[in-house]
Amino acid sequence: MAGESDDKTAPPDATPPAGSEPADTAAEPPQPVTAPAAETAVPPPEVPPAALPEEPEPPPPPPPTPTYLERIRAMTYYEILDIRRDASFDTINQAYKTAMQMFSPQSIAIYSILSSDEAATMASQVETAFRVLRDPIERRKYDKDLERSGLGAAEPGPRHATEGDSRGGGTPTTADLLLPEQKSFAFAASAFIIEALDSKPPRPVEVRAEAPPDAPEQPPPAAAAPAEPPREAGAQAAQQTVPAEVRATPVPADDIEEIEQRARQEAASPVRPISDTDSVPTLLPAPAVDLNAPDASPPPAAQSSDEMRGSAEAPDAALAPPEGDESKLGPGTTYTGPLLKKLRERAGLDLHDIAAITRITNTNLANIEEETYKDLPALVYVRGYIVQYAKCLKIPDPAGVAASYIERWKNAVGEIE
Amino acid sequence: MFAFGGGKGGVGKSFLSSNVGIYLARRGLRVAVIDADLGGANLHTFMGMELPRTTLADFIAHKAQNIGDILVRTPVENLWLGAGVVKDLAAPNFKHSQKQRMIRSFRHLDFDAVLLDLGAGTSYNVLDFFAAADCGILVTLPEPTAVENCYRFLKSSFFRHLRNEEKDGRVKGMLDFAMTGEEPMRGPLEFIGQVAAIDRAKARQFADELEYFRVALIVNQVRSAEDRAIAPAISGALKRFYGFNVRPLGDIAYDDSIWLSVRQRQPIMAGRVETIAARDTAAVGKAIYGMVHEFRAMR
Numbered sequence: 001m002a003g004e005s006d007d008k009t010a011p012p013d014a015t016p017p018a019g020s021e022p023a024d025t026a027a028e029p030p031q032p033v034t035a036p037a038a039e040t041a042v043p044p045p046e047v048p049p050a051a052l053p054e055e056p057e058p059p060p061p062p063p064p065t066p067t068y069l070e071r072i073r074a075m076t077y078y079e080i081l082d083i084r085r086d087a088s089f090d091t092i093n094q095a096y097k098t099a100m101q102m103f104s105p106q107s108i109a110i111y112s113i114l115s116s117d118e119a120a121t122m123a124s125q126v127e128t129a130f131r132v133l134r135d136p137i138e139r140r141k142y143d144k145d146l147e148r149s150g151l152g153a154a155e156p157g158p159r160h161a162t163e164g165d166s167r168g169g170g171t172p173t174t175a176d177l178l179l180p181e182q183k184s185f186a187f188a189a190s191a192f193i194i195e196a197l198d199s200k201p202p203r204p205v206e207v208r209a210e211a212p213p214d215a216p217e218q219p220p221p222a223a224a225a226p227a228e229p230p231r232e233a234g235a236q237a238a239q240q241t242v243p244a245e246v247r248a249t250p251v252p253a254d255d256i257e258e259i260e261q262r263a264r265q266e267a268a269s270p271v272r273p274i275s276d277t278d279s280v281p282t283l284l285p286a287p288a289v290d291l292n293a294p295d296a297s298p299p300p301a302a303q304s305s306d307e308m309r310g311s312a313e314a315p316d317a318a319l320a321p322p323e324g325d326e327s328k329l330g331p332g333t334t335y336t337g338p339l340l341k342k343l344r345e346r347a348g349l350d351l352h353d354i355a356a357i358t359r360i361t362n363t364n365l366a367n368i369e370e371e372t373y374k375d376l377p378a379l380v381y382v383r384g385y386i387v388q389y390a391k392c393l394k395i396p397d398p399a400g401v402a403a404s405y406i407e408r409w410k411n412a413v414g415e416i417e
Numbered sequence: 418m419f420a421f422g423g424g425k426g427g428v429g430k431s432f433l434s435s436n437v438g439i440y441l442a443r444r445g446l447r448v449a450v451i452d453a454d455l456g457g458a459n460l461h462t463f464m465g466m467e468l469p470r471t472t473l474a475d476f477i478a479h480k481a482q483n484i485g486d487i488l489v490r491t492p493v494e495n496l497w498l499g500a501g502v503v504k505d506l507a508a509p510n511f512k513h514s515q516k517q518r519m520i521r522s523f524r525h526l527d528f529d530a531v532l533l534d535l536g537a538g539t540s541y542n543v544l545d546f547f548a549a550a551d552c553g554i555l556v557t558l559p560e561p562t563a564v565e566n567c568y569r570f571l572k573s574s575f576f577r578h579l580r581n582e583e584k585d586g587r588v589k590g591m592l593d594f595a596m597t598g599e600e601p602m603r604g605p606l607e608f609i610g611q612v613a614a615i616d617r618a619k620a621r622q623f624a625d626e627l628e629y630f631r632v633a634l635i636v637n638q639v640r641s642a643e644d645r646a647i648a649p650a651i652s653g654a655l656k657r658f659y660g661f662n663v664r665p666l667g668d669i670a671y672d673d674s675i676w677l678s679v680r681q682r683q684p685i686m687a688g689r690v691e692t693i694a695a696r697d698t699a700a701v702g703k704a705i706y707g708m709v710h711e712f713r714a715m716r
Binding site: 068071079082098099101102107108109110111112114 | 559560565604646653657
């Protein structure tokens with residue numbers, strides 16, 4: 001809009017240009033905007049571009065518009081939440097809240113842009129994106145997948161002029177690779193369309209489907225399901241594994257309710273006995289990590305760890321750190337500070353990561369790992385800390401871990417006294 | 418140059434442009450507020466003034482060569498008013514060349530800030546003025562119809578902007594179809610995708626235009642915390658699905674004091690700044706004050 005328009009030769013407004021009616025040739029049925037249409041992963045407008053350039057006559061008929069469902073599925077989690085690749089934990093939380101309001105059924109901001117199907121898909125993508133990005137382990141895995149699929153490494157970059165809201169950053173995206181000179185979501189999205197028109201697959205949307213070689217903690221069900229399923233099967237896969245870390249690609253609207261219900265069951269399952277009092281938003285399915293769980297009031301930890309493991313098996317046990325001696329982590333393991341440290345390092349996390357999620361101070365975390373008992377707070381707090389810590393690392397049976405640690409602590413202190 | 422638009426009438430465009438003008442002038446900027454509503458001008462009333470002797474009609478009739486010649490002083494120091502056309506100057510009769518001359522003259526005004534108060538609706542005049550500004554300021558209400566109009570207004574303005582600059586007849590036709598076709602275009606990104614099918618360089622250029630199409634947003638008459646969440650939701654939705662970068666400038670509380678100020682023809686910013694709405698208005702003014710300096714630094 002900065003352009004001076006002195007020497008415009010545009011005709012008067014009232015006069016429509018000759019031939020503004022689109023030619024009726026090559027009438028392509030427009031892409032239906034309903035959910036089922038979403039099943040096609042292939043960019044739709046393959047045919048028209050081929051036909052168009054040959055048209056000597058004025059305005060070519062518009063090719064079928066890609067539905068927003070496809071766009072939504074092609075968006076990275078960072079784009080879904082509209083945050084930068086290096087967004088902090090707090091930024092992610094804030095973006096999640098904003099996005100949930102934005103895509104709620106009552107939102108007046110989107111009803112005239114998105115169909116209800118699209119809004120529902122978007123809302124479920126927001127959930128998935130939040131679940132993955134707020135968990136450092138999941139997020140790291142996801143970032144790796146993005147890199148592998150050529151969507152670029154995290155690249156913090158200054159955002160264009162319209163910065164200034166709470167989101168705190170631009171969103172380096174596809175554009176960075178497709179069109180390196182450009183850096184915005186708007187461009188990324190149009191780049192997506194341009195790519196689509198070039199009849200290339202827009203993005204490896206199914207990127208999470210192939211179990212990445214270095215992500216062996218992938219739960220068996222998830223690893224099995226995505227074995228190159230056709231699109232339709234992808235939806236089922238999403239259903240089965242939603243509580244874990246599925247790239248929730250095609251979620252037909254009908255299934256969303258089911259998924260949510262399932263997720264709520266997961267959330268209510270005894271995997272998270274510690275978090276009776278926590279305040280995770282109800283819409284949030286099965287968080288792998290409890291952010292808000294209070295430090296105090298853990299349940300009797302030693303009790304029934306076997307029982308809990310029984311039902312916890314599905315998601316958590318499978319996510320257990322894989323290799324070496326940790327593979328025999330279980331009820332019999334003695335969880336020492338050094339062992340926790342080892343597990344943490346294996347997960348590629350440092351104390352700051354844990355601290356950011358659990359809100360436990362670095363000092364306390366370090367003292368736990370070093371077993372500097374005298375500097376630790378009251379036992380009941382430490383128990384809560386360790387539960388949080390264990391959840392963060394996806395160690396099965398966090399309560400059991402805490403019990404084991406505390407047992408050792410008690411013994412040690414007993415010896416001293 | 419800032420243009421206050423948004424499609425729907427009664428959303429507070431005149432209220433905001435007059436009061437933001439007063440705020441900026443009180444902060445020491447030289448400001449011109451211009452009533453670009455060609456037909457139903459009443460900005461002078463918002464300023465608590467009689468219709469001045471010189472108006473835009475004089476410029477249009479070539480009685481005045483520059484917009485600067487028709488501006489009149491207001492009771493507020495540093496603030497000038499360009500009164501609008503009250504008599505019927507049927508908008509369709511307003512020639513394209515006339516409009517270009519007017520936009521050129523707006524640009525040549527020697528002021529720190531020029532605020533255009535646009536009329537309601539999505540007539541070409543309004544859309545072109547909006548697109549010609551350094552930053553278009555959307556004013557809307559926390560109501561579905563107002564938000565919907567606002568989206569349509571923004572899209573149309575962007576398409577108009579592209580069309581005004583476009584030479585290629587084929588692309589022009591596509592733009593017309595995007596604006597008026599049986600199934601109007603969902604958004605600029607789809608359009609750019611279509612252009613890419615025939616001309617990738619052009620598509621890139623349009624994507625650039627979209628990136629730098631500067632738009633800000635004010636949500637007026639908010640009544641609740643939920644209402645205050647609407648501005649970020651609108652800008653987030655516009656970014657994700659239409660590709661617009663919209664900067665929220667703030668919300669204005671719903672408040673009898675505004676109604677009263679309009680009724681008494683006493684601009685709220687000219688008097689005591691006590692009510693929540695007045696404070697909100699000042700906050701919006703402050704944001705625009707910041708943008709004035711931002712744009713100046715960019716020149």
